Amino acid sequence: MALFPSRQDGARGWAKLRQHAEREGHARVPYGHEEGAHPLGQWVAEQRRACRAGQMSGLRARRMERLGMVWSPYEVAWEEGLTAARG
Template sequence: MAKPAPTRRSTPQTAAHDQHEYAEDNSRQTRDQHLHDAHHFLGRWIADARRFYACGDMDEERIAQLEKLGMIWSHYDVAWEESLAAARGWAKENGHLLAPTNVRDCKSFGVTPDHGGCIDDQ
């Protein structure tokens, strides 16, 4: 049978020490959770901002603040432009736009997409 842990006599000093340790641990956990939540919800917040902007429900000051940070209002538009540039390069090099479905090499056309890169699957 295991011995029970020795109990410590509680004094005002030990109680204050224990309370301080508890508060410090709790504060660290709260801070860490806040950082996790901030990163977790940032994507949601950006998606909401894009929706408000698209509906015309965002004021000019907030638009300016986000644009100053380099806000991409539509990641679909960015992907479209990158793919269109790759298509232009393919057509220029091959004389047509009948690219095989396994070709994803945009770099040879001077395009480096931000959404994953391109590789030839041959």
């Protein structure tokens, strides 16, 4: 069962992700983060899972990437650490 199965919940998640990205300058949302009462971090984790499982359209993935979606926060953190170590 999907965490947010309805189209309305998907639209709400998208809107909250957009708000977060506009405010923070990225869409790297921690798992426990909430936007208001919306569990945005959980919603983003579900989007990552759906993408890995091939259950997300390319159009939706590109739309999220335009907001700065980070599909693998661990990989980004590793690259940032490596860049800092080299500097």
